[in-house]
Amino acid sequence: MAIVLIGFMGAGKTTIGELLSRKMDLPFIDLDKAIVEKENLSIPEIFEKYGASYFRKLEHDVLKTYINKNMIIATGGGIIENPNNLEILQKNNLNIWVDTNIDTVYNRIVGDTNRPNAQNKSFEEIKELYNSRISRYNEIAYIKVYNEHDVTLSVQEIHNQIMTDDEN
Numbered sequence: 407m408a409i410v411l412i413g414f415m416g417a418g419k420t421t422i423g424e425l426l427s428r429k430m431d432l433p434f435i436d437l438d439k440a441i442v443e444k445e446n447l448s449i450p451e452i453f454e455k456y457g458a459s460y461f462r463k464l465e466h467d468v469l470k471t472y473i474n475k476n477m478i479i480a481t482g483g484g485i486i487e488n489p490n491n492l493e494i495l496q497k498n499n500l501n502i503w504v505d506t507n508i509d510t511v512y513n514r515i516v517g518d519t520n521r522p523n524a525q526n527k528s529f530e531e532i533k534e535l536y537n538s539r540i541s542r543y544n545e546i547a548y549i550k551v552y553n554e555h556d557v558t559l560s561v562q563e564i565h566n567q568i569m570t571d572d573e574n
């Protein structure tokens with residue numbers, strides 16, 4: 407079964423996924439990276455050339471490829487936009503919701519040219535998008551981890567939780 411990191415842009419899914427993979431000695435895949443490698447285009451290029459819905463299709467395909475593997479998967483924040491992905495993720499027991507407060511999120515992603523859904527958006531617009539998504543992260547999450555401070559503490563917390571539950 408896959409350990410799947412979900413949550414909004416900038417929450418820290420990619421960073422935590424890499425660190426957790428080393429700690430647990432499990433392979434790691436970042437779905438955005440898999441898409442970029444498959445298409446040989448950057449995320450902004452895919453959005454610009456083919457549009458958001460094409461990106462969502464590619465995202466669905468890579469999710470399906472990896473979801474039943476014994477590995478750690480970092481998703482993109484918009485994975486929950488596709489109801490078919492929600493259905494797939496609902497069946498996965500180890501979805502870890504990585505969350506941060508909206509001010510932290512904004513500071514981490516503002517000006518990052520690699521996130522088309524955050525580009526040229528005001529704080530209010532980002533906040534609106536965040537608020538529109540949280541109920542869906544919550545719906546499919548097994549645990550939620552706040553990644554506000556030291557990232558290694560977030561990784562430790564996830565690791566502890568998985569190991570504790572594994573014993574029971």
Ligand SMILES: Nc1ncnc2c1ncn2[C@@H]1O[C@H](COP(=O)(O)OP(=O)(O)O)[C@@H](O)[C@H]1O
Binds near residue numbers: 421480555
């Ligand atoms: N705990 C943390 N403290 C400070 N910066 C962090 C922390 N976690 C992640 N970051 C930084 O925030 C940015 C977004 O992290 P990333 O892992 O790409 O998030 P996501 O994949 O959820 O969009 C990166 O620049 C990363 O280095």
Ligand SMILES: O=C(O)C1=C[C@@H](OP(=O)(O)O)[C@@H](O)[C@H](O)C1
Binds near residue numbers: 483520
């Ligand atoms: O929230 C979104 O709509 C997106 C999040 C991004 O991933 P991160 O959550 O890793 O930034 C990436 O998939 C794409 O830019 C779209």
Ligand SMILES: [Mg+2]
Binds near residue numbers: 419436480482
């Ligand atoms: Mg990421």
